[in-house]
Amino acid sequence: MEQIILLLIDIAMPVLGIILVGFLFGRIFYYFDLGILSKMAFYLFAPVMTLQIVRTNPLDWLQLARIGSVFVGLQIILALAILLANWIPLLRVDNKKNLLLLTLFTNCGYYGFPIVLLAYGEQGLLIAVQYVFFFTLMTSTLGIYLASTQKMSIKQALQQVVRLPLLSAFVLGIALQLLGNAYPAWNDFKLVSLIYRMMEMLHQAAIPFLLVTLGVELSKVPIKLHLKDSLKITFIRLFYAPMIVLILLYFFPVLRGLTAQVVILESAMPTAFNAMFLAREMKGDYEKAASSVLLTTFLSVASIPLFIYLIERWIP
Secondary structure (H helix, E strand, O other): OHHHHHHHHHHHHHHHHHHHHHHHHHHHOOOOOHHHHHHHHHHHHHHHHHHHHHHHOOOOHHHHHHHHHHHHHHHHHHHHHHHHHOOOHHHOOOOHHHHHHHHHOEOOOOOHHHHHHHHHHHHHHHHHHHHHHHHHHHHHHHHHHHHOOOOOOHHHHHHHHHOOHHHHHHHHHHHHHHHHHHOHHHHHOHHHHHHHHHHHHHHHHHHHHHHHHHHHHHHOOOOOOOHHHHHHHHHHHHHHHHHHHHHHHHHOOOOOHHHHHHHHHHHOOOEOHHHHHHHHHOOOOHHHHHHHHHHHHHHHHHHHHHHHHHHHHHOO
């Protein structure tokens, strides 16, 4: 118990503190235009951080392929386990598509990156970026399908994928790393060196900015808690789903060490903000999505230290 409390103080509380700063800012300046913050986070800070992490760290292609294949397998197993849990009267949620949207999709980027960085350092963050690469692909395809009340063609799904700046940043980061390795003089050009220094400064500012933006976004969430369904979704998202991932990787260690630890921790994150945005844009159940995001985000402060403790004990 003492170790869990220390993890709460050392890892969860700093992250929550910065989110609360953004939350209070959003409440005090209620009519502040959130759009500019969201756009800067989505199109500038998150992509630059991804690009910089990938560019400056040697990429293990075998590990990337392993993370991708394990990610797909875990999401299929989790989807089946969540639908199975929905048969239990205490956990039943009527809208199955909405249930999957709010429990499969986690805030593994804006919220997950700082948690992983504090828990496992820069090497852990590199693994988290690779995980989020596959997660973003799922969000832009399956996420849109689950949130939408209309059907989406394969062409439309591919168009959504191509437009995502985070995926482009990942690919560009790999390209720049390969270019620098093949032609070391490239990194010494004055203009290139200047751009890289600017990117590093943006990278250093990215995590605080993303957390403040998350707090401001939470302050705008309509507080109309669908308490009954939201509590069910919160239990599944914060405890049931990550515990399944932890048990699977303990008994079937297809991933080991730090890679397994980061993947499990990312699976313990709260409901993704994108789930709320998708529900709003695709005419889904926005109010239930918003209340689930709010509830899981604040309650994750207690659940995440617990899972870090379990990960350290079960996954060497």
